[in-house]
Amino acid sequence: MKAELHEVSVKFGPFCAVNNVSLSFLPGEIHALVGENGAGKSTAMSVLFGLNNDYEGKILINDTHKNWCSPADAISAGIGMVHQHFMLQETMSVLENVILCSEPLSKFGFVNFNLATINVQSLISKYDLKIDLTQKISHLSVGQRQAVEILKLLYRNSQLLILDEPTAVLTPSEKHALFLTLSNFKLSQKSIILITHKIDEVMMIADRVSVMRDGKLISSKLLQHTSKDAIQENIIGGKLPKPIKRKKHNPRNIGLELQRIVIPGIATRNEPVSLQVRLGEIVGIAGVSGNGQAPLVEAIIGLRNTISGNIILNDRYITGKEVWERRQLGLTYVPEDRQRVGLALDASVCENACISQIDNQEFSNGFILKLGNIGRFTKKLINNFDIRVESASAKVRTMSGGNKQKLVVARELNQKKPVVIVENPTWGVDIGAINKIHKELIVMRDAGHAILLVSNELEEIMGLSDHIHVMSDGQLSKPLKSAEVTVKKLGDLMLTQNENHPSQKSRN
Amino acid sequence: MAVFGSHFTGSAMWGTLSAVCGGVFMAILFAEFHLRRPGDPIVVSIAINLIALGLSTYLLRAIFKVSGVFQSHNIDKISLVNIPLLEKIPFLGPFISGQSLLFYISLVLVIFAHFFFKFHQLGLWFRAAGENKLALEASGVNSKKIQFLALILCGVLCGLGGAQLSISNVGLFVENMSAGRGWIAVVIVLVTAGRALPLLGLVFLFGSVDSVALRIQGLGLPQQFTEMMPYLASLIALIFVCYRKLKFETNTQGKRNV
Numbered sequence: 001m002k003a004e005l006h007e008v009s010v011k012f013g014p015f016c017a018v019n020n021v022s023l024s025f026l027p028g029e030i031h032a033l034v035g036e037n038g039a040g041k042s043t044a045m046s047v048l049f050g051l052n053n054d055y056e057g058k059i060l061i062n063d064t065h066k067n068w069c070s071p072a073d074a075i076s077a078g079i080g081m082v083h084q085h086f087m088l089q090e091t092m093s094v095l096e097n098v099i100l101c102s103e104p105l106s107k108f109g110f111v112n113f114n115l116a117t118i119n120v121q122s123l124i125s126k127y128d129l130k131i132d133l134t135q136k137i138s139h140l141s142v143g144q145r146q147a148v149e150i151l152k153l154l155y156r157n158s159q160l161l162i163l164d165e166p167t168a169v170l171t172p173s174e175k176h177a178l179f180l181t182l183s184n185f186k187l188s189q190k191s192i193i194l195i196t197h198k199i200d201e202v203m204m205i206a207d208r209v210s211v212m213r214d215g216k217l218i219s220s221k222l223l224q225h226t227s228k229d230a231i232q233e234n235i236i237g238g239k240l241p242k243p244i245k246r247k248k249h250n251p252r253n254i255g256l257e258l259q260r261i262v263i264p265g266i267a268t269r270n271e272p273v274s275l276q277v278r279l280g281e282i283v284g285i286a287g288v289s290g291n292g293q294a295p296l297v298e299a300i301i302g303l304r305n306t307i308s309g310n311i312i313l314n315d316r317y318i319t320g321k322e323v324w325e326r327r328q329l330g331l332t333y334v335p336e337d338r339q340r341v342g343l344a345l346d347a348s349v350c351e352n353a354c355i356s357q358i359d360n361q362e363f364s365n366g367f368i369l370k371l372g373n374i375g376r377f378t379k380k381l382i383n384n385f386d387i388r389v390e391s392a393s394a395k396v397r398t399m400s401g402g403n404k405q406k407l408v409v410a411r412e413l414n415q416k417k418p419v420v421i422v423e424n425p426t427w428g429v430d431i432g433a434i435n436k437i438h439k440e441l442i443v444m445r446d447a448g449h450a451i452l453l454v455s456n457e458l459e460e461i462m463g464l465s466d467h468i469h470v471m472s473d474g475q476l477s478k479p480l481k482s483a484e485v486t487v488k489k490l491g492d493l494m495l496t497q498n499e500n501h502p503s504q505k506s507r508n
Numbered sequence: 509m510a511v512f513g514s515h516f517t518g519s520a521m522w523g524t525l526s527a528v529c530g531g532v533f534m535a536i537l538f539a540e541f542h543l544r545r546p547g548d549p550i551v552v553s554i555a556i557n558l559i560a561l562g563l564s565t566y567l568l569r570a571i572f573k574v575s576g577v578f579q580s581h582n583i584d585k586i587s588l589v590n591i592p593l594l595e596k597i598p599f600l601g602p603f604i605s606g607q608s609l610l611f612y613i614s615l616v617l618v619i620f621a622h623f624f625f626k627f628h629q630l631g632l633w634f635r636a637a638g639e640n641k642l643a644l645e646a647s648g649v650n651s652k653k654i655q656f657l658a659l660i661l662c663g664v665l666c667g668l669g670g671a672q673l674s675i676s677n678v679g680l681f682v683e684n685m686s687a688g689r690g691w692i693a694v695v696i697v698l699v700t701a702g703r704a705l706p707l708l709g710l711v712f713l714f715g716s717v718d719s720v721a722l723r724i725q726g727l728g729l730p731q732q733f734t735e736m737m738p739y740l741a742s743l744i745a746l747i748f749v750c751y752r753k754l755k756f757e758t759n760t761q762g763k764r765n766v
């Protein structure tokens with residue numbers, strides 16, 4: 001099926017989210033749509049999928065003009081979309097999810113589950129997917145859930161598949177499996193649209209690449225007619241920043257040490273975890289999200305109690321201490337969830353900027369806030385970190401994701417505490433902000449701080465860390481020197497939970 | 509509503525039907541504020557609960573000019589069904605046989621609901637609309653329609669429940685007659701996560717506690733204590749649910765953190 005967007009524009013008030021974009025999607029082609037957050041990729045796709053019907057321009061399917069009233073129209077025309085946040089029913093089985101809203105019926109509106117099983121099973125074997133139809137969704141891994149979403153589209157006989165950031169949450173091997181599946185679809189003449197911001201994946205699998213920036217289509221070319229650097233420059237609209245220079249690895253005293261701590265609820269097993277981060281180095285923890293990273297970080301900063309073991313910060317035991325005590329003893333934390341943990345969205349930028357150091361002499365005399373100082377301090381952060389915001393008194397809710405994250409990072413790093421815990425600092429952040437955040441982390445490291453970086457992005461971990469641990473099912477691997485590590489090696493470690501006996505692991 | 513209808517028509521069937529209408533009216537009220545307007549479901553339901561209590565008391569005074577209790581000879585009670593053979597069974601006999609028609613209808617409805625939610629298209633859609641309506645929308649079904657339909661059916665069933673309470677058991681109306689039984693029903697639905705057959709079992713359990721409470725009043729226990737028993741039971745059930753949920757969360761935290 002051939003699908004086209006013809007001179008499509010979408011306006012939200014005075015703001016033009018998609019500006020006169022024409023794109024065509026051909027059968028048997030994997031078409032990558034790349035661009036920073038807010039470039040208009042998702043909005044353009046929501047027009048094609050019938051989620052947004054307030055647009056100018058035309059949708060052409062096989063050269064005929066179409067008007068969607070709802071996604072149902074687009075679906076029946078053969079368009080399917082896998083949303084970034086999966087649309088699944090947790091308590092239902094895989095089969096029920098796949099057939100939901102397109103059930104084969106027998107008498108009186110009862111669902112013919114036998115026929116459904118046969119139909120779905122034949123699709124599974126045709127495209128060589130690995131799914132058990134009787135499982136409940138709540139028991140599935142993220143990769144399997146995605147497979148269910150794709151199966152949903154196949155079952156509805158979609159000829160054009162839109163995948164929104166499909167690899168964001170996958171392990172390397174799950175990603176590999178997904179790409180194999182997509183290649184299969186290509187062979188059966190389906191069109192595939194891949195919305196992504198990961199250039200490496202584009203280079204690996206796409207046939208055609210379209211770049212969007214500020215709502216406009218910048219370029220749309222066959223992959224062989226463009227290059228990685230050209231795509232990246234199109235995305236950010238300028239020259240690529242130079243690679244970040246860093247000093248030689250020169251670790252000093254131990255800044256943070258975990259001695260065989262046991263954390264409740266970390267994973268299916270409660271094995272002790274040990275870890276060392278020295279001053280002047282970045283230690284990365286790689287792994288697929290949900291393998292115990294979040295409980296581990298919570299245990300370090302004091303949001304979760306430990307069952308046994310010691311946490312040592314600058315030669316002082318902090319096990320069992322409150323969060324504020326740990327912070328006073330030299331800890332800062334950039335949380336993964338900036339919306340809920342990192343920021344108070346309805347408070348102003350000023351308030352958020354000084355929120356963790358409000359008892360500082362500079363900001364209050366213990367009774368009254370020194371608003372002038374707070375304002376000056378906030379302006380300094382805004383300038384130093386290039387945070388784009390209307391004013392220091394604007395509500396944080398009005399900022400974009402990247403700028404929110406820059407504010408959190410700026411606030412935490414600016415405290416210049418010896419130990420910094422950073423959790424997925426660039427999640428959902430555009431390339432400009434990523435570079436800025438990475439650079440600041442390197443500067444902190446060079447200045448002799450101990451940084452623990454927890455991230456799902458392998459490139460980020462490999463690019464920044466001096467040592468890398470892999471976390472899998474609540475267990476940490478031995479530290480690996482990042483210079484000697486390959487993506488494949490890390491990927492294998494993410495999957496094998498029993499490569500070493502756990503008791504040996506924790507004694508590293 | 510049931511007492512009202514039964515009193516003015518002199519027929520239990522019309523009484524029951526008017527109860528159903530009352531239930532549906534309340535459901536439409538709920539739909540108006542929760543579906544068409546962005547009212548929080550909990551706030552709206554509490555508001556409706558309070559309105560129902562106040563309105564019934566008010567109407568009692570306005571229409572029948574009595575307060576507290578309304579009783580009349582006109583009220584036709586729902587007839588009891590005696591099942592010829594089953595009533596001879598010792599011990600269980602009086603339990604199975606000789607109940608009101610609504611009792612048997614509700615038994616059939618529970619079993620029907622079990623199959624409906626498992627195997628019927630609309631049942632699947634109801635479950636989907638309750639759990640993740642965005643997903644339903646994404647598949648091209650208008651989830652608000654489904655929710656509305658579910659609410660209306662809910663209103664019908666609530667009306668039947670009210671009829672059973674007023675014109676089947678006793679044939680009179682007392683202010684705040686349900687006395688928190690609705691909340692107990694909420695607890696039961698929460699505990700069983702909406703699964704019909706476990707729900708039936710639990711309902712019998714609560715019903716038994718309720719009737720035991722009535723009967724042991726005669727044994728000299730303070731009335732306040734016996735009246736507390738059903739609520740005590742639901743409290744225990746809630747604690748059990750919280751405990752299970754907590755355990756579930758710690759067990760699956762790794763997998764669910766997506």
